[in-house]
Each structure stands twice: as structure tokens, then as C-alpha cells.
Amino acid sequence: MMLKGTKIYSIFTGACPKCQQESMYETKNPYVLGDVLKINEHCSHCKFKYRIEPSFFYGSMYVSYGVGIAFAVAAFVISYLMLNSSLMTAFIAIVVTLIACGPIIMRLSRNIWINMFVSYDKSLAKKQVS
Numbered sequence: 001m002m003l004k005g006t007k008i009y010s011i012f013t014g015a016c017p018k019c020q021q022e023s024m025y026e027t028k029n030p031y032v033l034g035d036v037l038k039i040n041e042h043c044s045h046c047k048f049k050y051r052i053e054p055s056f057f058y059g060s061m062y063v064s065y066g067v068g069i070a071f072a073v074a075a076f077v078i079s080y081l082m083l084n085s086s087l088m089t090a091f092i093a094i095v096v097t098l099i100a101c102g103p104i105i106m107r108l109s110r111n112i113w114i115n116m117f118v119s120y121d122k123s124l125a126k127k128q129v130s
Contacts, residue, residue, distance in 0.1 A: 004020050025039055036107065037106060067108055
């Protein structure tokens with residue numbers, strides 16, 4: 001169970017890493033491809049600015065590589081080792097998984113990246129915005 005106040009909660013929900021009261025993204029659905037990377041300027045609850053500096057999220061490309069490898073390995077293990085398919089079928093499963101999960105991988109990578117630098121603040125989560 002993911003509890004508010006943990007980095008895991010913020011990473012998997014895309015919530016503000018500072019207060020975890022709202023989504024960082026304009027559109028919650030990552031499969032709206034035109035809006036997959038559109039991020040709000042700041043949190044309306046705690047006023048945390050998501051773009052800490054210009055080009056901040058370029059670093060998430062490094063995280064994206066690792067997350068993509070994890071998805072590819074999972075697809076290989078499931079298709080080749082668990083389902084006993086051929087290597088060609090396992091390769092196709094990896095490609096299909098990476099294409100189908102691309103928007104999720106992009107958002108997950110951004111969430112991990114920002115959570116590496118920003119910590120949850122319990123006092124901001126309780127504060128009411130006037």
C-alpha cells in the first residue's frame with residue numbers, strides 16, 4: 001500500500017513531490033499523447049515550482065533508459081522464460097512492451113528524477129491555500 005508522504009507515492013501517482021496534494025501533469029492520463037509531457041508550472045496547493053531550472057527534466061532521460069531496460073527485462077522474462085516462447089517472439093514482446101508503455105516510462109522517469117531532488121514536506125501538505 002502506498003502512503004502519502006513517501007517518495008513511492010509521489011513517483012507512481014505523479015503527485016507534487018513537495019506536498020503530494022495534486023498531480024504535476026495537466027492531464028492525468030499518460031496516453032493522451034499530445035499532453036504526455038505537459039507539466040503544470042507550479043503546484044496550486046503549495047506553490048512549488050516544478051521546473052526547478054531551465055531544462056531540468058533533461059536529466060530524466062538517463063532515468064528513462066534504466067526504466068526502459070527494466071520494462072524490457074520484465075517483458076523478456078515473462079515471454080521467454082515463463083511462457084516458453086521463441087527468442088523472436090520474446091524480441092517482439094520487448095518491442096511491443098516498450099512502444100505500448102512509452103508514455104508511462106516517460107512520466108515515471110520524470111517523477112523519479114524530480115523526487116531525487118525534492119523531499120516531501122508534511123507542513124506544506126497540511127497548510128490550506130487562501
